[in-house]
Amino acid sequence: MSILVVGSVAYDTVETPSGRAERVLGGSASFFAVAASYFAPVNLVGVVGDDFGEKELAAFRGRPIDLAGLERAAGKTFHWQGRYSQDLNSRDTLRTDLNVFEFFQPKIPAAYRRSELVFLGNIDPLLQREVLAQVEKPRVVACDTMNYWIKGKPAELRETLAKVDVLLINDQEARELSGEWNLVKAARAIRAMGPATLVVKKGEHGVLLFGHESCFAAPALPLETVIDPTGAGDTFAGGFIGYLASTRGFDDAEHLKRAMLYGTVTASFTVEDFSTRRVESLNRAELDGRFEDFLDRLSVARGVPAIA
Amino acid sequence: MSILVVGSVAYDTVETPSGRAERVLGGSASFFAVAASYFAPVNLVGVVGDDFGEKELAAFRGRPIDLAGLERAAGKTFHWQGRYSQDLNSRDTLRTDLNVFEFFQPKIPAAYRRSELVFLGNIDPLLQREVLAQVEKPRVVACDTMNYWIKGKPAELRETLAKVDVLLINDQEARELSGEWNLVKAARAIRAMGPATLVVKKGEHGVLLFGHESCFAAPALPLETVIDPTGAGDTFAGGFIGYLASTRGFDDAEHLKRAMLYGTVTASFTVEDFSTRRVESLNRAELDGRFEDFLDRLSVARGVPAIA
Numbered sequence: 001m002s003i004l005v006v007g008s009v010a011y012d013t014v015e016t017p018s019g020r021a022e023r024v025l026g027g028s029a030s031f032f033a034v035a036a037s038y039f040a041p042v043n044l045v046g047v048v049g050d051d052f053g054e055k056e057l058a059a060f061r062g063r064p065i066d067l068a069g070l071e072r073a074a075g076k077t078f079h080w081q082g083r084y085s086q087d088l089n090s091r092d093t094l095r096t097d098l099n100v101f102e103f104f105q106p107k108i109p110a111a112y113r114r115s116e117l118v119f120l121g122n123i124d125p126l127l128q129r130e131v132l133a134q135v136e137k138p139r140v141v142a143c144d145t146m147n148y149w150i151k152g153k154p155a156e157l158r159e160t161l162a163k164v165d166v167l168l169i170n171d172q173e174a175r176e177l178s179g180e181w182n183l184v185k186a187a188r189a190i191r192a193m194g195p196a197t198l199v200v201k202k203g204e205h206g207v208l209l210f211g212h213e214s215c216f217a218a219p220a221l222p223l224e225t226v227i228d229p230t231g232a233g234d235t236f237a238g239g240f241i242g243y244l245a246s247t248r249g250f251d252d253a254e255h256l257k258r259a260m261l262y263g264t265v266t267a268s269f270t271v272e273d274f275s276t277r278r279v280e281s282l283n284r285a286e287l288d289g290r291f292e293d294f295l296d297r298l299s300v301a302r303g304v305p306a307i308a
Numbered sequence: 309m310s311i312l313v314v315g316s317v318a319y320d321t322v323e324t325p326s327g328r329a330e331r332v333l334g335g336s337a338s339f340f341a342v343a344a345s346y347f348a349p350v351n352l353v354g355v356v357g358d359d360f361g362e363k364e365l366a367a368f369r370g371r372p373i374d375l376a377g378l379e380r381a382a383g384k385t386f387h388w389q390g391r392y393s394q395d396l397n398s399r400d401t402l403r404t405d406l407n408v409f410e411f412f413q414p415k416i417p418a419a420y421r422r423s424e425l426v427f428l429g430n431i432d433p434l435l436q437r438e439v440l441a442q443v444e445k446p447r448v449v450a451c452d453t454m455n456y457w458i459k460g461k462p463a464e465l466r467e468t469l470a471k472v473d474v475l476l477i478n479d480q481e482a483r484e485l486s487g488e489w490n491l492v493k494a495a496r497a498i499r500a501m502g503p504a505t506l507v508v509k510k511g512e513h514g515v516l517l518f519g520h521e522s523c524f525a526a527p528a529l530p531l532e533t534v535i536d537p538t539g540a541g542d543t544f545a546g547g548f549i550g551y552l553a554s555t556r557g558f559d560d561a562e563h564l565k566r567a568m569l570y571g572t573v574t575a576s577f578t579v580e581d582f583s584t585r586r587v588e589s590l591n592r593a594e595l596d597g598r599f600e601d602f603l604d605r606l607s608v609a610r611g612v613p614a615i616a
Contacts (some may be wrong), residue, residue, distance in 0.1 A: 010554055054414075064551065086489070087489045104551065181394070181395045182531075182532060182534070183530060184530050184531065184532040185532060204515035205510065205514070206513070206514065206527050208526075208527075208530055214604075214605060215530050215605065216605050216606075217514075217527035217529070217530055217605060217606070218527060218606075219514050219516075219525035219526060219527050220525070221525070222491060222516055222523050223490075223492065224490060224492035224493060224527055226490070236418050247612060252613070254608070254609050254613040255613065257608045258608055258609070258612070258613075261608060278317070295608055295610070296522075297522060297523065297524050297525060298524075298525065298526075298606065298608065299607070299608070300562075300563075300565045300569060300603055300607070301562050301566070302603070304555060304566070305560070305562040305563065305566075
């Protein structure tokens with residue numbers, strides 16, 4: 001099952017305690033697409049300016065990412081600049097230049113109109129619906145959003161969420177969207193808005209999944225090397241949705257649990273370097289190796305095991 | 309294997325968004341002992357004042373908790389009063405009356421001197437060592453501490469830690485003790501101080517275990533009802549150490565992982581009511597039932613499962 005993803009493709013300038021990266025590839029759709037491409041073909045819809053070069057496109061080349069929907073507009077590419085705190089747990093946005101992204105009107109190429117699986121990256125909920133209007137009859141609609149839209153366009157967002165099957169947001173966003181501090185209560189309120197499956201990302205604290213049957217929880221991998229957390233959430237989404245696209249297991253508890261771990265493992269590579277550098281250098285065997293190692297650490301035997 | 313626990317037995321007055329509990333049973337040794345008693349016999353060493361009545365002792369009665377080491381001193385029992393924030397994620401101490409606890413000198417009854425397993429609750433590290441000096445040759449020494457001692461008596465604490473096999477502390481304490489923000493690095497530094505096994509408690513975000521072989525991570529149970537978090541960490545320690553005492557699996561990775569889940573599950577009951585109310589009303593079948601349910605939520609199948 002291929003994935004149609006719509007979202008931002010950007011330049012990021014990032015400062016972390018480990019260093020600084022200047023005008024490197026960023027944007028939610030970039031991280032998502034690279035991550036998902038290890039599992040399923042990706043069709044990328046976004047916009048870049050005429051300053052966006054072959055160097056940045058290289059991250060997408062040589063993998064199953066179709067760029068027919070990556071529009072090139074006159075002007076400059078979206079640029080975000082941020083600085084992380086010493087502990088990497090917070091960041092300040094120093095600069096946001098929307099540039100060509102300000103007037104982004106997603107145009108879905110005819111070849112993508114029959115997409116079965118759509119991932120609506122974190123853009124205006126009105127644009128998210130315009131994307132859906134251009135797709136014939138997707139089987140699964142997955143979606144991300146952020147506080148900016150939760151506060152700024154609550155009615156538009158509600159209308160979009162009514163059409164969404166899988167929502168991936170972080171814990172603060174879940175609290176703001178629902179008005180509930182407790183995440184179990186928040187999840188019930190959000191699932192009542194439309195998404196049958198809610199994934200709550202908690203960064204270094206792991207992820208919760210709320211679905212039809214139950215609630216699942218997974219820790220993050222304890223990592224010694226964290227260079228740059230930018231894009232970790234989008235990478236998680238790419239690994240999670242990509243894995244499910246490859247197995248078509250969106251309604252299966254076991255597949256959802258494996259997808260949580262694949263998302264977690266894929267994101268664990270992203271934070272080991274700036275931009276998409278580390279995650280684009282992977283191969284599936286490396287991903288599967290870390291997945292199996294993670295599974296070993298998590299697995300608890302049934303029944304009381306004998307003392308070794 | 310029975311457990312010798314030394315720590316505080318107290319009155320707590322607690323305000324949370326759910327209500328207020330006045331002069332109810334508190335103290336680290338109380339929560340630890342009740343939790344551990346579902347798994348193994350507990351010998352409790354502590355001090356209370358002459359105001360401590362049969363009503364509070366009732367929590368310890370009818371279960372394998374020996375009170376021969378619970379000294380009754382002239383004066384009042386240790387009293388702590390605190391108020392939690394609306395989101396339960398922080399608390400203010402309104403009042404600490406150490407009372408008889410201020411002059412606590414743990415005296416280990418002769419019958420306990422051959423204890424194989426000692427849990428040193430969060431008391432002055434000098435007193436923790438005086439406890440060890442009164443025990444002949446324990447096979448396993450487990451220990452808790454807090455920021456107050458990490459900052460206030462670092463040299464004494466180091467000397468104690470050199471004699472400890474299993475240290476259970478929270479994430480902030482691990483960072484302060486090691487001077488490292490990254491928990492993987494913090495764990496390496498702390499294990500070099502003595503404890504072969506380090507358990508880092510992260511509250512609602514679960515727990516990490518660092519041992520000989522590897523690092524294990526477990527999420528907490530997502531809970532809808534949280535009335536009072538007081539004692540959750542001590543209950544975790546009681547469930548964790550109690551389980552290992554019952555299987556003697558302190559050096560076995562599979563047993564350590566199960567102990568993490570038993571600690572988590574036992575603590576999940578504590579927060580559902582004030583004081584030890586909920587955790588003292590349990591039975592082992594109820595504990596095992598929630599353990600199995602938790603295991604179901606966590607378990608991820610090996611190999612790609614068929615779509616249901």
